[in-house]
Amino acid sequence: MWNVFGAGYLVNNVSKMHGGAQKVVYKIDCSNGFSCVLYVWDLTMNFFQEEIANGDMHQNPYGGDMFELNNKYLTEHDIRTPTLYDLNKERTLYPFDYALVEYIDxxxxxxxxxxxxxxxxxxxxxxxxxxxxxxxxxxxxxxxxxxxxxxxxxxxxxxxxxxxxxxxxxxxxxxxxxxxxxxxxxxxxxxxxxxxxxxxxxxxxxxxxxxxxxxxxxxxxxxxxxxxxxxxxxxxxxxxxxxxxxxxxxxxxxxxxxxxxxxxxxxxxxxxxxxxxxxxxxxxxxxxxxxxxxxxxxxxxxxxxxx
CATH class of the missing domain: 3.90.1200.10 (Aminoglycoside phosphotransferase (APH), C-terminal lobe)
Known part of the structure; x- marks a missing residue:
């Protein structure tokens, strides 16, 4: 949060939101009143990891790459979708992609x-x-x-x-x-x-x-x-x-x-x-x-x- 938004965005609370079967979702609340959402594409938490490992997920592509691509396409064509603030696909600190996304209240x-x-x-x-x-x-x-x-x-x-x-x-x-x-x-x-x-x-x-x-x-x-x-x-x-x-x-x-x-x-x-x-x-x-x-x-x- 500090790296993406700046020193004024101190994390005050993190709560797990009801996510789907393929990624984990958290709401992040900051002490300055700002909130956003954290998406985590952790394969170990995915209920269809077997299909992904076998290459059977052409119907439901998985991971940060597809989210980034489609978020960009929808935004460019004026189809409302939460803003993507930051996406990390480096997998240096963690073995998964994660993103900070706009919180829609x-x-x-x-x-x-x-x-x-x-x-x-x-x-x-x-x-x-x-x-x-x-x-x-x-x-x-x-x-x-x-x-x-x-x-x-x-x-x-x-x-x-x-x-x-x-x-x-x-x-x-x-x-x-x-x-x-x-x-x-x-x-x-x-x-x-x-x-x-x-x-x-x-x-x-x-x-x-x-x-x-x-x-x-x-x-x-x-x-x-x-x-x-x-x-x-x-x-x-x-x-x-x-x-x-x-x-x-x-x-x-x-x-x-x-x-x-x-x-x-x-x-x-x-x-x-x-x-x-x-x-x-x-x-x-x-x-x-x-x-x-x-x-x-x-x-x-x-x-x-x-x-």
């Missing part, structure tokens, strides 16, 4: 699902819808990271087929109904994929945009957080996720130009991936075991409804 978007004033809800979700439309209309002809160049060999949804197969295999080892119906679930995956027509136009997406990854400040302005997985991709991947994460409030975020076949395919993929993701959190000691259990149970049921 507010609530997650999910808090506004039950707000008593419908006008406040309208403002928050309308602004979020406008911001996502602006982000998704940043387009190019290749998918992948913001700094990726060259042509893609295959369509982006093929990555999801391979991922779905791997996640279905894991889920089938632990949920009887998934194991019994594994071949039918695979058949459904290929059937949905067969209806997708080629495309070479991709929008910039967050990649895992639930209401818990949107912070709203006291001026009711939404900010996107946990942006390491942002990339150019089919925007249906994002919208199929938004649809079930935002429920009734998805009406503010809808896009009438979406491809229905891609929406169904990605929705199905999400259910399979989240079933496996919930199980892995459960098996690897995630603090909120009830959440992990419910996540796996709910999405396995959703996936099975497709058959």
């Amino acid at each position: 507010g609530h997650k978007a999910e808090a506004y699902f039950h707000h008593s004033d419908s006008r406040v809800q309208d403002k928050v979700f309308h602004r979020l819808g406008e911001m996502l439309t602006s982000m998704h209309t940043n387009e190019r002809h290749i998918y992948g990271d913001a700094n990726q160049s060259g042509m893609n060999i295959e369509s982006c949804h093929h990555l999801q087929i391979e991922n779905a197969k791997a996640q279905l295999s894991y889920a089938s080892q632990h949920i009887d109904s998934m194991r019994i119906n594994q071949s039918k679930l695979l058949d459904t995956l290929y059937e949905l994929e067969s209806k997708i027509k080629p495309r070479t136009q991709y929008g910039f997406i967050h990649g895992e945009l639930g209401p818990d990854h949107v912070l709203v400040n006291d001026r009711l302005e939404p900010y996107l957080i946990d942006t390491e997985g942002a990339m150019f991709f089919d925007i249906e991947h994002e919208h199929s996720f938004l649809e079930f994460r935002f429920g009734d409030f998805y009406r503010y975020l809808k896009n009438v130009t979406l491809d229905p076949s891609r929406m169904l395919f990605y929705r199905y993929h999400h259910h399979i991936a989240l079933t496996s993701g919930g199980l892995k959190l459960l098996h690897r000691g995630f603090p909120d075991q009830q959440f992990a259990t419910q996540l796996a149970a709910y999405h396995s049921q959703c996936a099975l409804r497709f058959i």
